[in-house]
Amino acid sequence: MERVVQFTGPRQVEVAEQVRAEVPAGHLRVRTRYSGISAGTELTAYRGTNPYLTRTWDPEARLFRDGAAGIEYPVAGWGYSEVGEVVEIAPDLVGTPGLPQVGDMVWGIWGHRSEGIVPVERMIGHTLPAGLEPLAGAFARVGAIAYNAVLAADIHLGEDVAVFGQGVIGLLTTRLAQLSGARVTAVDALDGRLETARRYGAHHTLNARTDQVAEAIRAATAGLGADLAIEISGAYSALHEALRSVAVGGRVVASGFYQGDGIGLRLGDEFHHNRVQLVCSQIGGIPPQLSSRWSVERLQQTFLRLVAEGHVDVTSLVSHVVPAAEAADAYALLDERPAEARQIVLEF
Structure with missing residues (x-):
């Protein structure tokens, strides 16, 4: 049986x-x-x-x-x-x-x-790649989800990136964004997750319950705002705060699985007035501009290779x-x- x-x-x-x-x-x-x-x-x-x-x-x-x-x-x-x-x-x-x-x-x-x-x-x-312990193989798909969001973000060396949500996929996103050359601000409502985010390469951490997140990110970037943000928690309030946190013409990658009506998401506010780009990342497909070279299969295999090489824990x-x-x-x-x-x- x-x-x-x-x-x-x-x-x-x-x-x-x-x-x-x-x-x-x-x-x-x-x-x-x-x-x-x-x-x-x-x-x-x-x-x-x-x-x-x-x-x-x-x-x-x-x-x-x-x-x-x-x-x-x-x-x-x-x-x-x-x-x-x-x-x-x-x-x-x-x-x-x-x-x-x-x-x-x-x-x-x-x-x-x-x-x-x-x-x-x-x-x-x-x-499984040689030398990779079996338990690590269970991260192929979640790692690919994080990797896909980072590719959709189109990060450039030295940019300020805010990652909203520091669960497992959010922590992997923080690490991959840092490996891509970003200075990462990690945002979550749980202090334990923020502590782990620092170990995964976050330059700053902010608690969504106690900190004024958008204001703090703008203060840390001389008033500009983050170049881009990745929202991976699936909370509409977090997506709204991500939209508030980026620069004029900045980009927000929505990679969470949002449920129900968008309570707390006000698209007539900063999203509208700062002309923010809102991009969806979902593991069913690759960012269109990369689809000739990348595939979901390549995302998974490359992520496991990064793990096997010691770049991601x-x-x-x-x-x-x-x-x-x-x-x-x-x-x-x-x-x-x-x-x-x-x-x-x-x-x-």
């Missing part, structure tokens, strides 16, 4: 058993070792706020349609940060160039389940490694006590 983590309703989690399927042609079986929990996208399904629960995404029209849900409870096997060992290869794939072999550790997306049956095209080039971001059987407790911790957790990883 196979074990799979599923949401049976808002804030209801169970680990179910399913019959172990055969490996069809063109696929690999991977036995999961680690699976990282997303504190953003996954919590929207856990809490019941994900737009797919009330509407349907039309991929051809590129619009959400009212009237039917795109997903329904139980929502099984969410997760996009898996690492595991190849244990079986379909016979038709034997001898395929570049294919991981039985016994190889690989990273990819097959959800919070004890085994994944994955199409071969999604596994080519997904063997990810394993210290893991606060909890939790047996998959205790997944319900892990989600409750992220939902109710975020100050006590950073990256939570399920172990199978």
Whole structure:
């Protein structure tokens, strides 16, 4: 039998058993070792706020349609940060160039389940880099999300960049922005996260609850404002403050997964009067100006290479490694006590 983590309703989690399927042609079986929990996208399904629960995404029209849900409870096997060992290869794939072999550790997306049956095209080039510990492989996707936001920001050497939100992806964004030559101001409402941000290369830190963020950023830049800001928390109030913080004609990259109506976002204020550029970054695509050279696959592979080369530390971001059987407790911790957790990883 196979074990799979599923949401049976808002804030209801169970680990179910399913019959172990055969490996069809063109696929690999991977036995999961680690699976990282997303504190953003996954919590929207856990809490019941994900737009797919009330509407349907039309991929051809590129619009959400009212009237039917795109997903329904139980929502099984969410997760996009898996690492595991190849244990079986379909016979038709034997001898395929570049294919991981039985016994190889690989990273990819097959959800919070004890085994994944994955199409071969999604596994080519997904063997963990030499010397990289398996736990680090769980950061390929979240690292790519941060990397994509930094590419969308188009950072130039010496620019002032504010990063709003210092959860796991925000901390990686801070580090990648600093590696790109920016002087980074990290913003968050939790002092513990700001302390970590300083270790990840932030030049300044500001507490969103106690500091006047936009005013402080303008004071630190001789009144100009940040050249650009990256908002990655998914909070509308943070997006509004990011818009207040940048220079005239500055750029704000919105990379959070915003839920519901935009309460607290006032586009008639600084956004309008300072003619701010507002750019969306979402891992489903690369910034258009880079799409001829970059891909989501390249983002993930390059990020793991940076980790393997020692430029980015990810394993210290893991606060909890939790047996998959205790997944319900892990989600409750992220939902109710975020100050006590950073990256939570399920172990199978």
